[in-house]
Amino acid sequence: MSPEVYPFVVRPLPYEYDALMPVLDEETLRFHHDKHYKTYVDNLNNALSDYPQLQKLSLMELLTTSDDQPMAVRMAIHNNAGGVYNHELYFDSMKGCNDQEPTGALAEAINRDFGSYKQWKEQMKQAAVSKFGSGWAWLIADGDGRLSIVQTANQDVPDLKIYTPLLLVDVWEHAYYLQYQNRRADYVECWFDIINWRKVAKRYEERNKVGR
Ligand code: MN
Numbered sequence: 001m002s003p004e005v006y007p008f009v010v011r012p013l014p015y016e017y018d019a020l021m022p023v024l025d026e027e028t029l030r031f032h033h034d035k036h037y038k039t040y041v042d043n044l045n046n047a048l049s050d051y052p053q054l055q056k057l058s059l060m061e062l063l064t065t066s067d068d069q070p071m072a073v074r075m076a077i078h079n080n081a082g083g084v085y086n087h088e089l090y091f092d093s094m095k096g097c098n099d100q101e102p103t104g105a106l107a108e109a110i111n112r113d114f115g116s117y118k119q120w121k122e123q124m125k126q127a128a129v130s131k132f133g134s135g136w137a138w139l140i141a142d143g144d145g146r147l148s149i150v151q152t153a154n155q156d157v158p159d160l161k162i163y164t165p166l167l168l169v170d171v172w173e174h175a176y177y178l179q180y181q182n183r184r185a186d187y188v189e190c191w192f193d194i195i196n197w198r199k200v201a202k203r204y205e206e207r208n209k210v211g212r
């Protein structure tokens with residue numbers, strides 16, 4: 001996540017635009033990253049442009065201090081800081097096709113809290129496919145390392161003061177429509193093949209180390 005402050009910059013993808021084919025084709029990824037994600041970055045910077053005190057805050061701080069922000073920009077910050085946070089985590093949670101499954105402490109936690117990887121996958125898929133309208137499905141961990149699956153609407157984030165986001169899937173139509181049209185379930189099923197489990201496991205282990 002961006003440790004930086006205003007003005008926020010568009011982070012390049014950590015892989016080539018065609019690296020996730022055939023699950024996500026180059027056109028889909030280009031539009032998603034270069035247009036949709038960039039728009040959230042631009043709009044967040046616009047929202048902060050007249051507020052020097054807010055320009056000192058990191059993305060995480062902007063997302064956890066909503067109640068202290070001026071009403072005039074509170075919603076714009078909520079939506080666009082969320083859009084930046086969610087997309088950076090999403091793009092950074094994928095890699096080229098692989099047969100990976102979770103490993104280490106994360107695998108143990110998945111087995112403990114969901115029964116098995118297969119059962120976790122079923123529940124995650126259900127959360128993603130059943131999200132009404134635009135939003136996200138997430139795998140998150142609480143302060144004790146307990147895992148859960150949640151949905152958020154629009155560009156909302158889980159409560160970041162309580163939970164560490166480990167993994168998320170974008171189910172806005174812009175994430176898949178060019179390639180999958182209305183077949184959200186097909187997109188989600190294929191997305192499981194490009195999860196970067198090494199990074200997800202690292203997020204879980206670093207949360208364990210730091211404690212919260
Ligand atoms: Mn998106």
